[in-house]
Amino acid sequence: MVSDSKVFGFWVYLMTDLIVFAVLFSAFIVLRNNTFGGPSGRELFSMPFVLTETLLLLTSTFTCSLGMLFVHRNQKRSAIFWFLVTFVCGLSFLGMELFEFSELVKGGDSWQRSAFLSSFFTLVGTHGFHISIGLIWMSVAMFRIYLCPLTSDVISKIFRMALFWHFLDIVWVFIFTVVYGMGHIL
Amino acid sequence: MEGKPLAFRITGLVGSLLLTLGAYLLIIDPGFFYLTKETAIIAIVILAALQAMIQFIFFLNVWREKGPPWNLGVFISTISIILIIVIFSIWIMHHLDYNMMPKMKS
Numbered sequence: 001m002v003s004d005s006k007v008f009g010f011w012v013y014l015m016t017d018l019i020v021f022a023v024l025f026s027a028f029i030v031l032r033n034n035t036f037g038g039p040s041g042r043e044l045f046s047m048p049f050v051l052t053e054t055l056l057l058l059t060s061t062f063t064c065s066l067g068m069l070f071v072h073r074n075q076k077r078s079a080i081f082w083f084l085v086t087f088v089c090g091l092s093f094l095g096m097e098l099f100e101f102s103e104l105v106k107g108g109d110s111w112q113r114s115a116f117l118s119s120f121f122t123l124v125g126t127h128g129f130h131i132s133i134g135l136i137w138m139s140v141a142m143f144r145i146y147l148c149p150l151t152s153d154v155i156s157k158i159f160r161m162a163l164f165w166h167f168l169d170i171v172w173v174f175i176f177t178v179v180y181g182m183g184h185i186l
Numbered sequence: 187m188e189g190k191p192l193a194f195r196i197t198g199l200v201g202s203l204l205l206t207l208g209a210y211l212l213i214i215d216p217g218f219f220y221l222t223k224e225t226a227i228i229a230i231v232i233l234a235a236l237q238a239m240i241q242f243i244f245f246l247n248v249w250r251e252k253g254p255p256w257n258l259g260v261f262i263s264t265i266s267i268i269l270i271i272v273i274f275s276i277w278i279m280h281h282l283d284y285n286m287m288p289k290m291k292s
Binding site: 004007008011012015016018019022023025026027029030047051054055058059061062065066068069163166167169170173174176177178180181182184185186 | 198
């Protein structure tokens, strides 16, 4: 099957992307305490804010999976509706992340402040960049569902987009735990 | 690749929400669960690993392949590479810090 090998190829890409994130995570964990006299994670991050971001992303991964369910059932309207819900959740998440970044920079705690903040902005910023790519891809997918008949080829394309979105959610779970969780406990 | 039933996905959602809320409570107040800071960190890392497993099982629907399990093979080798990178980076860098001359220590 053609689509199976395409899914496999995309899966290999996702796995290499996971290694990119693993490297950024190790850099962050190593540099976590090098605050250069500046603020630590505990002083900078608000946990309820981060929990809201996490819940948004967890909800969006579920609605994305629902959208995929209706694509398989060939129900275009419901599929577009659930992908739209996913898109709105993802966009709110991105908005919250950019708000957090701008507040940090405004308070003088930009990536230039310390090694800790450099690695923080690199790790979380890379995730945010992936989210933006995912949102663009999702809007393209919604147009595709609207315009094209749902052949197995089109379904495979949308399936890969959904795979990418679920993958981003998994990476965020580790950012939530390692960056914000450990930062708050220690 | 075909769709799983709705109940399956809702189970995944409920599981992931419970794990996140559990981790959140642990992060906010480890003392409430009679945990020290170190054990609390181990606990939230375990919760994150469980969360990732739930996401991989319930939402990343690539495991039922026809023929040899290539997806699983790539996945397992990637996880081993990631564990090697993360664990050994932390280990080596920690000991570099530990073995520095007293004058150079910050």
